[in-house]
Amino acid sequence: MNELLAKLPPGLRPREREVENRLLRRIETAVLLAAAVLLAVVAFNDIFWTVQDAGVLVADQQTWRHYTGRDYYNVSAGRLVFNEPIDISCANSSPGRPGARTQICLIMSGPAVGGLRHVIGGWRLAPHTGDFARNRYACFGAAHTTRLCPNG
Amino acid sequence: MSSATASADVETEHGSLERLGSERLAAGLAALLALVLVAGAAEVVLDAAEGFSPMVPAQPAFDSWLAGIGTRLGYDQFLPTLLISFAAYGALAALAHRRPGLLPARWAVAFVAALQLILFAGPVLLATDLFTNVAYAHEAVNGINPYIHGPAALPTFAGYHFVSPDWVRWPSPYGVVFTLVTLPAGLVSLDGGIWILKLEGLIESAAVLWLTWRCARVRGFDPVLAIIVVGANPLYTLYTLGGSHNDLLMMAFMLAGVALLVSSPASAGREAGGAATIVAGALVKATLGVMLPFLIASKRRLAPIIGAVAALATGLAVGYALWGSSAVNIFEGLRREGALVSSYSFASQLSHLLGKPGVYPIDHTLLTIALVLALAYLLWRTWRGYDWIAASGWAMLAIAVTTTWLMPWYTVWPLPLAVITRDRRLLTATLVIQTIWVIHQTSPLYGPVP
Numbered sequence: 001m002n003e004l005l006a007k008l009p010p011g012l013r014p015r016e017r018e019v020e021n022r023l024l025r026r027i028e029t030a031v032l033l034a035a036a037v038l039l040a041v042v043a044f045n046d047i048f049w050t051v052q053d054a055g056v057l058v059a060d061q062q063t064w065r066h067y068t069g070r071d072y073y074n075v076s077a078g079r080l081v082f083n084e085p086i087d088i089s090c091a092n093s094s095p096g097r098p099g100a101r102t103q104i105c106l107i108m109s110g111p112a113v114g115g116l117r118h119v120i121g122g123w124r125l126a127p128h129t130g131d132f133a134r135n136r137y138a139c140f141g142a143a144h145t146t147r148l149c150p151n152g
Numbered sequence: 153m154s155s156a157t158a159s160a161d162v163e164t165e166h167g168s169l170e171r172l173g174s175e176r177l178a179a180g181l182a183a184l185l186a187l188v189l190v191a192g193a194a195e196v197v198l199d200a201a202e203g204f205s206p207m208v209p210a211q212p213a214f215d216s217w218l219a220g221i222g223t224r225l226g227y228d229q230f231l232p233t234l235l236i237s238f239a240a241y242g243a244l245a246a247l248a249h250r251r252p253g254l255l256p257a258r259w260a261v262a263f264v265a266a267l268q269l270i271l272f273a274g275p276v277l278l279a280t281d282l283f284t285n286v287a288y289a290h291e292a293v294n295g296i297n298p299y300i301h302g303p304a305a306l307p308t309f310a311g312y313h314f315v316s317p318d319w320v321r322w323p324s325p326y327g328v329v330f331t332l333v334t335l336p337a338g339l340v341s342l343d344g345g346i347w348i349l350k351l352e353g354l355i356e357s358a359a360v361l362w363l364t365w366r367c368a369r370v371r372g373f374d375p376v377l378a379i380i381v382v383g384a385n386p387l388y389t390l391y392t393l394g395g396s397h398n399d400l401l402m403m404a405f406m407l408a409g410v411a412l413l414v415s416s417p418a419s420a421g422r423e424a425g426g427a428a429t430i431v432a433g434a435l436v437k438a439t440l441g442v443m444l445p446f447l448i449a450s451k452r453r454l455a456p457i458i459g460a461v462a463a464l465a466t467g468l469a470v471g472y473a474l475w476g477s478s479a480v481n482i483f484e485g486l487r488r489e490g491a492l493v494s495s496y497s498f499a500s501q502l503s504h505l506l507g508k509p510g511v512y513p514i515d516h517t518l519l520t521i522a523l524v525l526a527l528a529y530l531l532w533r534t535w536r537g538y539d540w541i542a543a544s545g546w547a548m549l550a551i552a553v554t555t556t557w558l559m560p561w562y563t564v565w566p567l568p569l570a571v572i573t574r575d576r577r578l579l580t581a582t583l584v585i586q587t588i589w590v591i592h593q594t595s596p597l598y599g600p601v602p
Contacts, residue, residue, distance in 0.1 A: 018537030051599035
């Protein structure tokens with residue numbers, strides 16, 4: 001095998017030991033530093049993003065509890081429309097495992113005022129069903145106007 | 153005696169005293185940092201024994217003898233402990249690096265062993281993978297093919313409810329060597345199976361540390377520093393060993409292969425055996441296969457190729473005989489996991505920076521291209537004489553950074569290789585990535601948690 005490799009042009013031949021190349025090492029180090037800075041920036045940005053998002057989601061959960069008068073622990077909350085402050089929050093209408101009872105879902109928008117957001121609509125879901133348009137019923141408010149409830 | 157000689161003697165004595173004082177101070181500081189790490193691990197284990205929390209998956213009370221001592225492990229307990237432990241680890245590693253010989257070998261071994269034993273004694277931490285692996289073992293023992301069916305195929309298994317709902321329908325993504333090694337866990341009760349996999353994790357960790365020590369010594373590095381950097385790393389102890397992840401088994405094979413390949417005198421038998429051992433590790437987790445091109449490009453002999461092919465053929469033949477063709481497709485697990493996105497991944501974080509809600513298929517493609525380019529560059533460097541072990545470490549780090557399914561224990565892969573290579577940039581880069589990852593984990597400390 002080594003005889004075959006020896007026939008390669010000098011620039012392509014394998015080497016037993018690398019030849020020190022300070023310029024290459026500097027370039028590699030600069031690329032690594034740039035990558036580290038980029039990763040640090042994305043991580044710190046994500047921390048701010050997550051903290052901000054978490055504050056809104058907690059307000060969503062509080063709003064659901066306040067609006068429905070049910071002080072349940074397992075209340076889901078998430079963004080309904082990306083890049084717009086419109087969220088959806090769902091939980092059981094009576095005590096039980098998450099999703100095991102009829103669900104009440106509320107659409108919320110706007111900033112949190114006093115820890116609560118503005119409810120602009122909502123719907124119900126049958127037990128053990130996912131939050132898909134076909135499963136939604138008893139819709140009200142923005143759920144109708146935004147065509148989130150094709151079955152009413 | 154002249155006055156000049158007397159003055160020189162006084163100065164020498166003064167210098168010696170200063171050195172002695174400084175060495176004692178450094179040794180005291182090292183002991184304090186080690187104590188912080190041991191206390192941190194003990195606190196996490198005792199608090200985790202109090203039961204379910206975001207850091208402690210629901211699990212049977214197999215270690216109830218630890219309950220009643222700590223408090224429930226919430227974010228407020230775990231994340232500051234993680235931060236402090238990681239800072240103490242960094243300081244201890246820096247101290248050991250700056251002052252070789254400061255830490256006696258026995259002391260270092262006892263310290264690292266204590267950390268491993270503390271984590272072994274406690275509950276399963278930070279992931280449900282161990283329960284999924286016990287479920288796969290029970291499937292295999294009960295005649296259900298774990299490469300076709302997920303744990304949902306065995307709902308009567310006592311540990312079924314401890315498997316994450318995300319994985320109950322997923323067949324095993326791991327190789328045939330891992331399935332064989334974990335089979336004993338399927339022959340006993342759930343608690344017995346958990347203890348078997350925890351014990352296997354402990355043994356694998358001990359193998360990783362022993363082989364790291366051995367490779368460091370053979371290659372002319374400080375073995376004490378090497379085992380402290382690997383064995384005291386909080387992402388290694390709390391996450392990898394705490395969850396008894398099969399990455400430990402993969403790393404044990406990886407280092408056993410490296411140990412054979414760096415032993416002298418080099419021989420065709422050792423090269424074939426080393427390559428075969430690395431392939432055995434790739435039959436635990438296919439990721440390890442990334443080392444082979446670097447090994448082959450570096451050695452440029454037939455022996456490692458023959459060893460790798462023979463081991464692969466043997467492993468796949470055994471897999472085919474036991475579980476059919478589904479056990480032979482070793483890249484299927486990688487393909488499936490590669491399509492997933494974890495919030496831990498840098499890809500996910502980058503997408504948020506770019507104003508996107510998450511990672512799109514085009515991002516997967518771009519990341520794969522970036523990884524392939526990085527691997528091609530490393531391969532070229534290896535061909536031209538760069539250390540193949542360092543290149544393998546860089547490749548593993550590149551995989552961890554570009555995957556959309558990053559788990560904290562993936563960042564541990566390059567660590568044992570980084571401490572046995574001359575290119576110290578690999579160790580620095582690995583620790584920088586881990587530091588960024590740890591800091592990113594702390595976001596629940598700065599705001600409410602939904």
